[in-house]
Amino acid sequence: MEKKILIISRDIFFHKLLKKLMEKNIKNCELFIYKSKREIDRISQDSKIDFVVLDGEFNSLSAFEVLRILRVEKRIIAPIWFFSDIDRKDYIYKAYAIGASKIIKKTFDPIEIVNDIANILNK
Amino acid sequence: MNSNNKFYENRVWSDDCLVGIDIIDNQHKNFFRMLDELVSLNSMKDKENEIIQIINKFEQYAAYHFSTEEGFMDKNNYPDIERHKNLHKLFAKKIMFFKNEYINGNHEILEEMMDYARKWLLYHILYMDVNAIFDRSLI
Numbered sequence: 001m002e003k004k005i006l007i008i009s010r011d012i013f014f015h016k017l018l019k020k021l022m023e024k025n026i027k028n029c030e031l032f033i034y035k036s037k038r039e040i041d042r043i044s045q046d047s048k049i050d051f052v053v054l055d056g057e058f059n060s061l062s063a064f065e066v067l068r069i070l071r072v073e074k075r076i077i078a079p080i081w082f083f084s085d086i087d088r089k090d091y092i093y094k095a096y097a098i099g100a101s102k103i104i105k106k107t108f109d110p111i112e113i114v115n116d117i118a119n120i121l122n123k
Numbered sequence: 124m125n126s127n128n129k130f131y132e133n134r135v136w137s138d139d140c141l142v143g144i145d146i147i148d149n150q151h152k153n154f155f156r157m158l159d160e161l162v163s164l165n166s167m168k169d170k171e172n173e174i175i176q177i178i179n180k181f182e183q184y185a186a187y188h189f190s191t192e193e194g195f196m197d198k199n200n201y202p203d204i205e206r207h208k209n210l211h212k213l214f215a216k217k218i219m220f221f222k223n224e225y226i227n228g229n230h231e232i233l234e235e236m237m238d239y240a241r242k243w244l245l246y247h248i249l250y251m252d253v254n255a256i257f258d259r260s261l262i
Contacts, residue, residue, distance in 0.1 A: 014250070107243045110249045
């Protein structure tokens, strides 16, 4: 069965990078890209999602607010990896408290991260 | 070079990292070769002087490579050049910090430096270089 992965970021190069590496390195994955709040609103509640990559802020929404929407409103129980330039402890704790499964500090090794995601999905 | 090196030869480099411009691709590969040298030296005893020499070489090579890239960006009127130059400067500054720490006796920092350099270079190559600057569709 195909693994459904959401990539949520307004950064076109971030999508492009992860899409390319995931399509190459993760077997049977279906990728959905969300670039705005309007698109995030369209994620259907309780839909079967296997993994979420959440990158940063949107014009009208903080990254924490997106995280809250995903966990509370969209009821996503899949792992959500939260990508951020900020590595302050209070920021990281808050992200975990709201529901991030893992915080990835930019700059990261994209190949390593995609391999880690593949390992989780293949478990 | 030792075939067990973990960075360049066995794991890090792949075709995904190719930007398709030989001079840039070769320079990128050379960074990972230098990291490999550091991995090898770090596994041996009493190699502090050689390690400092490689870090110096790495620093100088970074300056050379960044000027090549910035020249390419200038030539192609790349719109985000100032931000990109700033990222280069921050990287150079961070490597200088690691080097000074190492010279001052904090040898444990070398692992951290190699990890930082590997991640920074890969992210920079895959995110910025392949996707943006050297993406022919955007030039």
